[in-house]
Amino acid sequence: MARQNAHVKSVLRISRLADALEGQFGRPRPPRKKSRPLDSLIATLLSQNTNDRNSYRAWLRLKRQFPSWAKVHKAPWQAVAKAIEVGGLKNQKARRIKLILRKVLKQRGSFSLDFLKQMSNEEALEYLLAMKGVGSKTAACVLVFSLGRDVFPVDTHIHRICNRLALAKTKSADETYEAMKPLLPLGSAYSFHVNLIHFGRQTCRSNNPLCGQCVLFDECSFPKKHLYLVSKPDTVRRRTVADFLITEKIANDGSTRRG
Ligand code: SF4
Secondary structure (H helix, E strand, O other): OHHHHHHHHHHHHHHHHHHHHHHHHOOOOOOOOOOOHHHHHHHHHHOOOOOHHHHHHHHHHHHHHOOEHHHHHHOOHHHHHHHOHHHOOHHHHHHHHHHHHHHHHHHHOOOOOHHHHHOOHHHHHHHHHOOOOOOHHHHHHHHHHOOOOOOOOOOHHHHHHHHHOOOOOOOOHHHHHHHHOOOOOOOOHHHHHHHHHHHHHHOOOOOOOOHHHOOOHHHOOOOOHHHHOOOOOOOOOOOOOOOOOHHHHHHHOOOOOEO
């Protein structure tokens, strides 16, 4: 019974936190158009260890140079690496993209992951997680941005904030993903995910968080929060068009590819 009460309290608390962030950033709407699952997967892979601006530039260059996944599959990995170099870790990412394409083609006979739409969340996650270089964040992003599922990807921002807010006590983003999974109120994952990323970029930054302007200050357990009470005015702002997520961007701008 005590465990059940603690669980309900956590769910209600997350609902309160999500409301507070929506008060600051608004309620983000899922992209009107969904990107194709293979596009989401590769775009999210490109975003690993870099920012969304650079990974989007890498995405556009890849698309311009190789207008179909078949062309990427046929190209030498070095040529793929050259096309995506602006996104960092070009060799590792190019090899992984090629491996993913080879595996999908071998297993499914085409460059498409659209069959994931017919799978449950657990089945789709299991399939994606079996690919080299695909972790829980990348797999969950595909489910959210291409399949419209109510799952909660955890990146480094979200991992840090969940620990500062004592929603989780974990050492890695993967552990935070597992800890948060049962706690998200139904239908809240998309908004909470997107707003926490913006909150992490603007306010609850890794270094020098703007605790003095934080809407979650009273909810926060970060021991040093009182040291960061003074911060420059105007630093906290609403979300602008420059604050995009690559997965949202490729869905909204139609820059997804065929075949
Ligand atoms: S008080 Fe500071 S550390 Fe805590 S959530 Fe807000 S910005 Fe982050």
